[in-house]
Amino acid sequence: MDALPIQSLLPQVRQALISSNQLIIEAPTGAGKSTALPFAMLDWPEINGRILMLEPRRVAARSIAAYLARNRQQSLGQDIGFRVRGDTRVGSNTKLEIITEGILTRMIQQDPTLEGVAVVIFDEIHERHLTTDLGLALALEVQASLRDDLKIVAMSATLQGLDFTKLMPQAMHLCSDGRSFPVSISYSAPPTNLRDSNTMPSWLSHMGKVILAMFNDAATLGVSEPQQRGSLLAFLPGRAEILKLQDYLASRLPQDVTLHPLYGELPAELQDAAIAPPTRGQRKLVLSTNVAESSLTIEGITMVVDSGYRRQASFNPRTGVTRLGLKRISQASAQQRAGRAGRLSAGFCLRLWPQEEQGRLAAADDPEILSGDLLPVVLEAANWGVKSLAELPLLTQPNPGNEAVAWELLAALELVDETHKLTAHGRAAYQFGASPRLAHMMVKAQLMTRGSDDQQLLGLACLLAALLAGRASGGPGCDVLDKLPSLLRGPDNHQVKQWLTRCQLRESPAHYLKAANNYDVALLLALAYPDRIARARGQAGFLLANGTGVTVDSQDALASAEWLVVADFQEQEGRSSGRAYLAAMLPPALLTTELAFLCHWQEEAGWDDAKARFSAERQLRLGKLILKREALPKVDKQLKRQALLTVIRQRGLNLLNLDDRVRQLQFRLTLAQSEDPTLFPDCSDSALLDSLDAWLGPYLDDISQLKQLAELDIYGLLLNRLSWAARQQLEEWLPGHWPMATGTHAPIRYDDSGRALLSVRLQEALGMSDSPKLLKGKLSVTMELLSPAQRPLALTADLASFWRGPYEEVKKEMRGRYPKHLWPDDPANTLPTKYTKKRMGTMSS
Incomplete structure (x- = not known):
């Protein structure tokens, strides 16, 4: 390692760690940043504590630790060790630990002071795994609030796509040469x-x-x-x-x-x-x-x-x-x-x-x-005490839709409350170190067996959690019950034993496997995946409670089941239904006993086209699956209103009277909103559909037929959404008419391209030096100049240029056709008129 390029940078690194607590090192492939640098740091006396170096992958963590230990002529667990999922080689005197990223998150959650740790190194940070971003965010929070002496080093072969200027603005930045051959x-x-x-x-x-x-x-x-x-x-x-x-x-x-x-x-x-x-x-x-x-x-x-x-x-x-x-x-x-x-x-x-x-x-x-499942991350965030990932110092903010879904599922699993605060159930689940769904299942199994001598259900929950965490195949078919025996001989056996020990269960995995049955398997899986309870829908496969379709191989025994709970499925590109890979047959009796809490009655109303009237019913629902229906004799106003809104969303705004006045108002508001979005609401069709409840809902109580929707004054409803100040501003910025010098109020029409079109007879535009300006001078009006017979002659947004050029051709052609009207040689300096030359002469005399 003495010949690696990073060696020449070591004195600067050493000095930087003395004078700063944040350091960014850019070192290309072969520089030795993952080996020679941490190896040298072991002997720097100013580093008084352990060094944690994070590697994105287990194979790299183990390999680097073994290589460094050999170079120190030691066995793993002495000065140098590693921690990865399922394997640890660390002793009481270990100073350098090579760990995977998720390990750091758990260490910080268990001890936010990171007692005894002097330096945390993030290697290959450019790979941007979720666990990398989260681990760095938590380490920065620890450094800022509890451990200002903690050193954080971020290392990468490239800083492309990494913006550390906001996250670590005070960090020192060092670069090393690489060592590679052509x-x-x-x-x-x-x-x-x-x-x-x-x-x-x-x-x-x-x-x-x-x-x-x-x-x-x-x-x-x-x-x-x-x-x-x-x-x-x-x-x-x-x-x-x-x-x-x-x-x-x-x-x-x-x-x-x-x-x-x-x-x-x-x-x-x-x-x-x-x-x-x-x-x-x-x-x-x-x-x-x-x-x-x-x-x-x-x-x-x-x-x-x-x-x-x-x-x-x-x-x-x-x-x-x-x-x-x-x-x-x-x-x-x-x-x-x-x-x-x-x-x-x-x-x-x-x-x-x-x-x-x-x-x-x-x-x-x-x-x-930006694209990953954020469920494990938001559970970590809740355990850390934040209510949103935006509260953490992250290199990149997450996809908002994915984060919202993650918080909703945590709440559905009772792991957080409505304020995103971790519940007692959530704290118990977090301690398992499993995915939120599987941890929830094991805690529920603990509660269901508490005080009982029969711990079979809890033991089975540990087996299922290990199987699903490892995604073991265990042979053909997708029945989870058939795959459980693979746990006795596969790599996931160690994990089963860990969870059995944590639950204080003394029997072997084989003991709980022997008594495993379909009823218990289905119950436990439904606790973990309530949104994936599925009902058969004929040749189309199954419909999940979340509204997604899935299929099972036609040769699989589960293909003929009436109910399933699907633990693992994958969407298929180009197909509307996913493919189930792990599932269990669900006995329907569970939905009226242990799983009855998942089902809820709700009232629904809709428009019946065949009968041309509203109909309403009570539905017993499990997510989007309807288990029972009961007709309601009367539709109350609230239900009817929701039914109407649903019909409009399904069929579109063409059910309403969106006449020309409405469209003109929409076009004007779109332009006005581009100038001041705080004063003017979005009134595009998509925005109106999204906000139907707010602007249209209150006016639907007296509607009993769909044709009555076309009688509503939509123009007035949209205008009423504007404050008095907004209406005044709209008329000032984007008027519906333009006052001509002749006294005519020429109409201005707007279109979806953002153009304002003023139509007026050419003679009334004489003397105008330029086209009018709207929207604080930012929008030039397009002039549609008309003949005396109100037919278009020219279209221009630059009236001055028109007078100087194209007008000459128009004048030559129109003088012969309309000799009674004025066609001056100097239109820019001629008074405008609404009249013929004879009438003008009479008026002047």
């Missing part, structure tokens, strides 16, 4: 005539063939002989593509090539094998997700093949589901991936997309906080 870049897009196979998409088939060529006939691709003797790192979007390509390549690779997958869910020993140096005489092929994009150095890599794809999670607030979509990577990611080939020697990178597409890629990836 990487040759080539492009090889999949042939357009390549068809998808039954098992692999065309781009993946092309990638497999290219990788084989890299090992067997690399010279044709531009790979040098030294590079071909090295190992190859291939970037793929996810686990599924890695496994498909692994299956394709396994029997086709040369004998001296060993194949290793690398992805987040892989067991630790297999991850370690993927990043270890190849054995003597062997080359490696590592098929990896973007876990190898930064932080990790995989020994022996000289070649990179980049698919150009990544999996992007996109949360849909309407369905409450995160969709994983295949997306193109950014230019920043492409650069990071290519750089993996040049860490130890000159390298070669082959990109599987057209070269001309490279410049069209996004500069950097969007931060996860």
